[in-house]
Amino acid sequence: MKILTEHIDVPNIDTIDVFMKHGGYSAVKKALKKMSPDEVTEEVKKSGLRGRGGAGFPMGMKWSFLAKPEGVPRYLVCNADESEPGTFKDHYLMWKSPHTLIEGMIVSSFALGANTSYIYVRGELMYVIAILEKAIQEAYDKGLLGKNILGSGYDLDLFVQPGGGAYICGEETALLESLEGKRGNPRNKPPFPAVKGLWQCPTVVNNVESIAATSWIVNNGGDAYAAIGVGRSTGTKLISASGHIKKPGVYEIPLGITVEDFIYSDEWCGGIRDGHKLKAVVAGGSSVPILPAELIITTAAGEKRLMTYESLSDGGFVSGTMLGSGGFVVMDETACIVHNTLTFAKFYHHESCGQCSPCREGTGWMDKVINRIEHGQGRIEDIDLLVDVAKKIEGNTICPLGDAAAWPVAAAIRHFRDEFEWHIEHPELATKPGAVFMRKGASWTK
Amino acid sequence: MSKIVFPAETLELVKKIIARYPEGKQKSAILPILHLAQAEWKWCSPEVMDYVGTLMSISPIEVYEVASFYTMFHLEPVGEHVIEYCRTGPCCLMGGVEVYDHLKKRLKINTGETTKDGKFTIKEVECLAACGWGPVFQIREKYYMHLTNEKVDQIIDELSK
Numbered sequence: 347m348k349i350l351t352e353h354i355d356v357p358n359i360d361t362i363d364v365f366m367k368h369g370g371y372s373a374v375k376k377a378l379k380k381m382s383p384d385e386v387t388e389e390v391k392k393s394g395l396r397g398r399g400g401a402g403f404p405m406g407m408k409w410s411f412l413a414k415p416e417g418v419p420r421y422l423v424c425n426a427d428e429s430e431p432g433t434f435k436d437h438y439l440m441w442k443s444p445h446t447l448i449e450g451m452i453v454s455s456f457a458l459g460a461n462t463s464y465i466y467v468r469g470e471l472m473y474v475i476a477i478l479e480k481a482i483q484e485a486y487d488k489g490l491l492g493k494n495i496l497g498s499g500y501d502l503d504l505f506v507q508p509g510g511g512a513y514i515c516g517e518e519t520a521l522l523e524s525l526e527g528k529r530g531n532p533r534n535k536p537p538f539p540a541v542k543g544l545w546q547c548p549t550v551v552n553n554v555e556s557i558a559a560t561s562w563i564v565n566n567g568g569d570a571y572a573a574i575g576v577g578r579s580t581g582t583k584l585i586s587a588s589g590h591i592k593k594p595g596v597y598e599i600p601l602g603i604t605v606e607d608f609i610y611s612d613e614w615c616g617g618i619r620d621g622h623k624l625k626a627v628v629a630g631g632s633s634v635p636i637l638p639a640e641l642i643i644t645t646a647a648g649e650k651r652l653m654t655y656e657s658l659s660d661g662g663f664v665s666g667t668m669l670g671s672g673g674f675v676v677m678d679e680t681a682c683i684v685h686n687t688l689t690f691a692k693f694y695h696h697e698s699c700g701q702c703s704p705c706r707e708g709t710g711w712m713d714k715v716i717n718r719i720e721h722g723q724g725r726i727e728d729i730d731l732l733v734d735v736a737k738k739i740e741g742n743t744i745c746p747l748g749d750a751a752a753w754p755v756a757a758a759i760r761h762f763r764d765e766f767e768w769h770i771e772h773p774e775l776a777t778k779p780g781a782v783f784m785r786k787g788a789s790w791t792k
Numbered sequence: 793m794s795k796i797v798f799p800a801e802t803l804e805l806v807k808k809i810i811a812r813y814p815e816g817k818q819k820s821a822i823l824p825i826l827h828l829a830q831a832e833w834k835w836c837s838p839e840v841m842d843y844v845g846t847l848m849s850i851s852p853i854e855v856y857e858v859a860s861f862y863t864m865f866h867l868e869p870v871g872e873h874v875i876e877y878c879r880t881g882p883c884c885l886m887g888g889v890e891v892y893d894h895l896k897k898r899l900k901i902n903t904g905e906t907t908k909d910g911k912f913t914i915k916e917v918e919c920l921a922a923c924g925w926g927p928v929f930q931i932r933e934k935y936y937m938h939l940t941n942e943k944v945d946q947i948i949d950e951l952s953k
């Protein structure tokens with residue numbers, strides 16, 4: 347079942363004529379001519395679609411919080427900042443099929459009553475920005491953007507805004523600051539963007555994938571969308587698969603397939619590269635807890651783990667993780683967990699905006715301590731020190747970047763403490779290029 | 793350096809960019825304009841940032857404040873080609889460490905340095921949202937993916953011509 351990527355490999359699907367030949371923009375016609383904004387919102391609510399940017403918050407509910415004071419403009423801002431390590435799905439979708447996002451932007455802006463909308467794209471993706479701008483121009487030329495779209499009386503202007511290289515601008519209030527031309531420092535909440543967002547006006551911020559899915563929902567109905575998936579994990583999800591698998595890439599999966607299938611089936615990742623075995627997975631982008639092979643394939647209770655919000659978080663942080671942004675990083679037995687954790691710690695240290703001291707200082711500490719462990723200068727107390735620093739950050743910051751920095755470190759130690767100990771106890775072995783700890787009798791199976 | 797003024801067609805584009813935002817909210821144009829400035833002059837020197845401030849009728853300090861927050865803006869001179877490689881975990885799993893070492897050896901410089909002839913600068917950046925296609929680096933707007941040592945050599949050969 348493919349909703350977002352059904353036609354993604356059709357030649358020239360990035361041009362509006364080919365896109366329309368394959369049913370593109372039918373949702374705009376349907377929504378603007380046959381539905382009211384509230385009816386569109388109602389379908390999105392029924393669909394059960396949850397925000398695909400990482401937090402998984404129900405999209406229809408988020409929309410219904412939007413304040414609608416008379417005479418004040420409202421904005422829809424698409425979050426295309428995609429910078430969470432392991433995640434490259436929005437990049438893929440916008441690059442291959444820009445009109446899929448633009449169609450969703452029109453439908454969603456209509457539902458929210460926004461007459462100006464922005465797509466905030468990370469600045470590194472300048473070539474994707476050019477693709478989007480060309481596609482937007484095509485949509486204007488066809489009367490799908492601009493004044494009185496398709497004679498419906500609805501006006502919409504759509505612009506692309508480049509970022510400047512800062513992960514924190516993916517956090518929605520930092521994104522709004524950045525879009526206002528400032529440094530990307532997250533705001534204190536409340537007020538929430540739904541009340542005071544862009545230029546203090548009511549604003550909805552949604553991820554690329556979330557917005558893109560609304561067209562299909564308009565065309566086919568919220569119930570049809572909700573019929574895909576399992577429980578509260580409805581619809582399809584783009585998974586960015588990377589690491590030691592046979593076929594890295596972006597896959598659109600119906601939520602609810604098993605993790606095992608996703609890793610080993612030829613339809614998806616195609617299994618671990620030849621001659622190697624699965625060791626660990628970071629299932630939802632760098633911010634979520636890493637899990638060892640045995641806990642990612644089955645839950646602690648012995649049930650097959652599914653690619654759903656609920657199943658991946660089964661066991662809480664003791665034995666579970668999160669679906670997050672769907673950045674699925676697979677590691678075989680050659681991966682050094684300490685090294686990988688170090689790159690993530692460096693990342694968060696580099697990306698902390700510095701506003702809150704637990705995050706600013708804590709990320710620096712974790713980077714420094716893991717760095718010395720990796721380089722054979724660690725002390726055995728360092729492991730507990732890391733756990734302690736992670737705890738001090740968690741829950742004590744303005745925005746969730748602090749948690750996102752703490753969780754991966756805490757989880758790596760929780761599940762791979764012996765690997766950290768080995769680095770500390772055998773620096774002469776651990777610092778050899780390519781050296782990796784092998785756990786005796788490790789259960790990494792296939 | 794010759795006088796810092798955008799060419800006429802870029803100035804037209806600047807006007808269009810400023811018109812994307814409501815009256816009084818023109819400060820939003822700062823990132824797009826800084827990108828244009830960097831494309832024009834390779835790096836954001838104080839003079840360039842002052843010029844951006846003048847264009848937008850904001851004080852120079854406001855421009856520095858913003859430019860220094862975002863890693864894409866080079867506040868120091870750089871070489872003709874700035875190679876920004878992704879050092880984050882997934883790219884390392886895909887063999888990034890070896891490939892980037894090769895790049896540094898090939899150019900005989902370290903991260904953060906520029907070759908003597910001023911042709912190349914190497915910078916280390918975080919995840920470029922291309923993890924499954926790694927290892928990856930970026931030179932201006934172009935992404936170079938699935939890098940191997942041989943590919944790196946080819947790219948450097950090509951750009952050295």
Ligand SMILES: Cc1cc2nc3c(=O)[nH]c(=O)nc-3n(C[C@H](O)[C@H](O)[C@H](O)COP(=O)(O)O)c2cc1C
Nearest residue numbers: 397398399425427428429516517518552553556746
């Ligand atoms: C540090 C940080 C980085 C984030 N980066 C992104 C991002 O790159 N893309 C994204 O869609 N959401 C990101 N988010 C989540 C956004 O704050 C926000 O929840 C999301 O854009 C809402 O859209 P959704 O409900 O459609 O997922 C990030 C959050 C944090 C705390």
Ligand code: SF4
Nearest residue numbers: 699701702705743745
């Ligand atoms: S948690 Fe970190 S990134 Fe978020 S506001 Fe505080 S210092 Fe900035």
Ligand code: FES
Nearest residue numbers: 878883920922923
């Ligand atoms: S980790 Fe290198 S592009 Fe994401």
